[in-house]
Amino acid sequence: MTSVIKRRLRKIVGIDENAPPVVSVSDWISQNERGVLPAVTAYVRSLFPFIEWLPRYNLTWLVSDLVAGITVGMVLVPQSLSYAVLANLPSEYGLYASFIGVLTYAFFATSKDVSIGPVAVMSLQTGIVVNSVVDKLGDKYTKPQIAVCLAFICGFIVLAIGLLRVGWIVEFIPQPAVSGFMTGSAINIAAGQVPAMLGLAKRLNTRAPTYDVIINTLRNLPNCTLDAGFGIPALVTLYGIKWGMQWLGNKYPRYSRATFFAGTFRHAFVIIIFTIISWRVNSGYATPRIALVGMVPSGLRAIGQPRITSELIGAMGGDLPVSTIILLLEHISIAKSFGRLNGYKINPNQELIAIGVNNTLGSLFGAYPSTGSFSRSALKSKSGVRTPAAGIATGVVVIIALYAVAPAFYFIPNAALSALIIHAVADLVASPKQSFAFWRVSPLEYIIFVGAVLWSIFYSIESGIYWSLATSVVLLLVRLARPKGHFLGRVRIQPENPEYGGPRDVYVSLEGDKGAIMDVNVEPPPPGVIIYRFEESFLYPNASYINDRIVEYVKAHTRRGKDYSQISAGDRPWNDPGPKNGDEAEQEVQRTRPLARAVILDFTAVANIDTTGVQNLIDTKKEVEKWADRRVDFHFCGILSPWTRRALVAGGFGQGKRRDGTNLEIAPVVKHGGDVSSPQTNMRDRSYEASGSNTPVNDEDSESYKQEKKSQDSSETDLEAGRGVEATAGSGRNSQHTVPLILDACPMFHIDLSDALASIDLSRHT
Numbered sequence: 158m159t160s161v162i163k164r165r166l167r168k169i170v171g172i173d174e175n176a177p178p179v180v181s182v183s184d185w186i187s188q189n190e191r192g193v194l195p196a197v198t199a200y201v202r203s204l205f206p207f208i209e210w211l212p213r214y215n216l217t218w219l220v221s222d223l224v225a226g227i228t229v230g231m232v233l234v235p236q237s238l239s240y241a242v243l244a245n246l247p248s249e250y251g252l253y254a255s256f257i258g259v260l261t262y263a264f265f266a267t268s269k270d271v272s273i274g275p276v277a278v279m280s281l282q283t284g285i286v287v288n289s290v291v292d293k294l295g296d297k298y299t300k301p302q303i304a305v306c307l308a309f310i311c312g313f314i315v316l317a318i319g320l321l322r323v324g325w326i327v328e329f330i331p332q333p334a335v336s337g338f339m340t341g342s343a344i345n346i347a348a349g350q351v352p353a354m355l356g357l358a359k360r361l362n363t364r365a366p367t368y369d370v371i372i373n374t375l376r377n378l379p380n381c382t383l384d385a386g387f388g389i390p391a392l393v394t395l396y397g398i399k400w401g402m403q404w405l406g407n408k409y410p411r412y413s414r415a416t417f418f419a420g421t422f423r424h425a426f427v428i429i430i431f432t433i434i435s436w437r438v439n440s441g442y443a444t445p446r447i448a449l450v451g452m453v454p455s456g457l458r459a460i461g462q463p464r465i466t467s468e469l470i471g472a473m474g475g476d477l478p479v480s481t482i483i484l485l486l487e488h489i490s491i492a493k494s495f496g497r498l499n500g501y502k503i504n505p506n507q508e509l510i511a512i513g514v515n516n517t518l519g520s521l522f523g524a525y526p527s528t529g530s531f532s533r534s535a536l537k538s539k540s541g542v543r544t545p546a547a548g549i550a551t552g553v554v555v556i557i558a559l560y561a562v563a564p565a566f567y568f569i570p571n572a573a574l575s576a577l578i579i580h581a582v583a584d585l586v587a588s589p590k591q592s593f594a595f596w597r598v599s600p601l602e603y604i605i606f607v608g609a610v611l612w613s614i615f616y617s618i619e620s621g622i623y624w625s626l627a628t629s630v631v632l633l634l635v636r637l638a639r640p641k642g643h644f645l646g647r648v649r650i651q652p653e654n655p656e657y658g659g660p661r662d663v664y665v666s667l668e669g670d671k672g673a674i675m676d677v678n679v680e681p682p683p684p685g686v687i688i689y690r691f692e693e694s695f696l697y698p699n700a701s702y703i704n705d706r707i708v709e710y711v712k713a714h715t716r717r718g719k720d721y722s723q724i725s726a727g728d729r730p731w732n733d734p735g736p737k738n739g740d741e742a743e744q745e746v747q748r749t750r751p752l753a754r755a756v757i758l759d760f761t762a763v764a765n766i767d768t769t770g771v772q773n774l775i776d777t778k779k780e781v782e783k784w785a786d787r788r789v790d791f792h793f794c795g796i797l798s799p800w801t802r803r804a805l806v807a808g809g810f811g812q813g814k815r816r817d818g819t820n821l822e823i824a825p826v827v828k829h830g831g832d833v834s835s836p837q838t839n840m841r842d843r844s845y846e847a848s849g850s851n852t853p854v855n856d857e858d859s860e861s862y863k864q865e866k867k868s869q870d871s872s873e874t875d876l877e878a879g880r881g882v883e884a885t886a887g888s889g890r891n892s893q894h895t896v897p898l899i900l901d902a903c904p905m906f907h908i909d910l911s912d913a914l915a916s917i918d919l920s921r922h923t
Contacts, residue, residue, distance in 0.1 A: 316513025341613025459523025718786020
């Protein structure tokens with residue numbers, strides 16, 4: 158009954174009864190069919206990665222996680238205080254964001270190394286949003302309320318992206334764009350913190366473009382205050398400890414671990430030392446002599462429902478895209494980097510869920526937006542962290558700082574915090590070696606990198622992000638719409654070691670790209686044969702371009718089928734006048750060229766083909782045959798997707814008259830165990846040996862031919878080209894059989910270029 162319905166449907170839509178069988182939608186559904194309950198169960202389990210590693214937690218992991226967690230906590234506390242100032246918020250809000258971030262991430266993370274919390278770039282963006290909303294709405298909302306609302310909205314967006322499993326969108330942004338944005342942002346942040354480090358913050362507008370801030374800072378150097386006496390020594394001390402510990406570790410390797418941990422505590426050490434000095438300098442004065450952090454209330458004072466209104470969301474609406482992009486982009490890039498470094502893979506969607514939960518839940522504790530930190534993640538990794546549970550130890554350190562040490566934060570100099578920020582963001586600036594590597598790999602991506610840096614410096618961070626995104630998308634579209642592709646010729650390779658076999662043919666570009674293959678004579682295809690290899694999928698953005706390339710190449714290397722010298726100018730087509738009657742040179746060139754015989758298209762790199770691609774391929778065939786004034790065969794090789802084969806068959810390709818005596822459309826596939834059911838199709842005149850050898854043997858003398866012929870006579874099922882045969886389950890026998898990969902109904906489809914060339918009848922009139 159089903160077969161009758163299929164035949165009627167094929168007749169209704171105009172499909173030939175003898176057309177080759179192709180993959181169907183029902184085949185796709187059956188191959189991808191999964192039970193609903195197992196899929197839901199797997200999805201829910203993936204939301205809580207700790208279920209996989211927590212039952213195996215042991216004492217060794219605990220010790221390593223405690224060391225790493227406490228180490229990161231000692232760095233996180235002073236950094237969070239300084240980053241809160243960068244976000245234009247009271248210092249305690251940096252601690253609020255630090256506490257909730259590291260705790261929630263431990264339960265949702267797929268990366269053991271990433272440390273969640275306030276970061277420089279996101280803090281700067283938060284400060285920009287806070288100032289923007291204040292400028293629009295005045296004092297109707299407090300700055301912490303604005304920042305907390307921003308955390309909730311951005312976190313909710315990122316959480317939705319992760320839950321819907323569309324985190325792959327971040328893959329559209331290349332690494333040079335991310336590096337350029339981070340470099341420009343780091344320079345922007347450092348330039349904005351230098352005035353505070355020198356005591357010039359009240360004299361300058363640090364919200365101006367970076368180049369303007371740098372110029373005004375240099376102009377006001379004579380006006381430095383006592384704050385510079387804290388800021389500059391703090392910065393020198395930070396770098397002195399860092400470089401000193403690195404030197405000692407290299408000179409005395411046996412103490413390298415001790416020097417590493419000594420270097421990691423430089424942030425806490427500098428803050429403690431300069432806080433004590435500040436306390437002594439300011440004691441006895443009613444008004445502090447330098448800018449201080451001020452009173453930091455103990456405990457979690459901002460717990461409660463965040464204030465989220467449509468008015469507030471509307472006021473920050475223009476900044477939400479940039480803020481969300483920073484939130485997810487910085488985190489994913491860091492997580493992937495440390496995953497590659499330490500030999501494990503992260504789940505981008507789950508990482509987005511982690512930071513989404515972190516920010517939405519953190520808004521209940523007064524946290525402003527936070528994401529992964531590069532410097533703290535590097536520290537966590539080097540400290541020997543074993544699992545994400547190290548974040549719990551870090552959270553305990555933050556809680557202790559909030560409840561036990563908060564009153565001591567009053568005397569922390571703002572200049573020292575600015576020095577700490579400058580020291581932290583300096584690691585985000587791409588080194589000259591790294592930027593030169595971008596140039597060597599891809600000059601176009603290097604332009605994206607440089608552009609992102611310049612836009613961030615001379616305009617704003619938002620413009621740097623938009624430049625990175627826009628140019629990355631444009632570059633992707635250009636590469637898709639203008640694929641290079643190659644017209645191929647043959648090179649014969651002789652292996653130096655006879656054990657690797659005898660000579661073999663490889664196909665390389667005829668166009669002689671500089672630096673590709675030097676001093677190698679590439680043999681062109683037989684006269685009238687064109688071989689073209691795709692570099693991209695054949696889709697609507699590039700279909701017309703590829704069509705033009707193939708047609709132009711055919712016209713440049715083959716002659717017309719019609720002799721225009723005998724046709725008067727009045728009888729020639731208006732759009733194709735041909736050579737002038739008196740142009741003997743052009744006519745001689747035309748006579749020496751061969752007629753077009755065949756076009757071979759290498760589809761190895763073609764993962765997808767759409768309707769526009771098929772239509773342009775049909776147009777290409779028509780134009781080539783019109784030029785040649787004869788039938789020109791189109792052969793295809795390297796088709797990997799059954800849907801690509803289905804599309805080509807629907808366009809009328811693949812079918813045609815096979816050259817008599819050819820056998821190269823059959824490739825051996827060895828099946829082990831059981832009887833086989835072969836496709837009901839005419840077999841080639843020859844087959845390959847059942848052992849898998851490439852040596853042809855006579856069909857009548859081969860055991861495989863007899864077995865397949867027997868199976869063919871008894872088979873009732875038509876299988877799709879390329880699917881081969883299926884072994885009968887449960888037979889228990891261990892046998893080998895040769896089966897066809899290409900059906901006889903599709904003689905223009907081939908396994909590789911050698912098969913395609915061998916199938917062309919070179920005896921046709923040239």
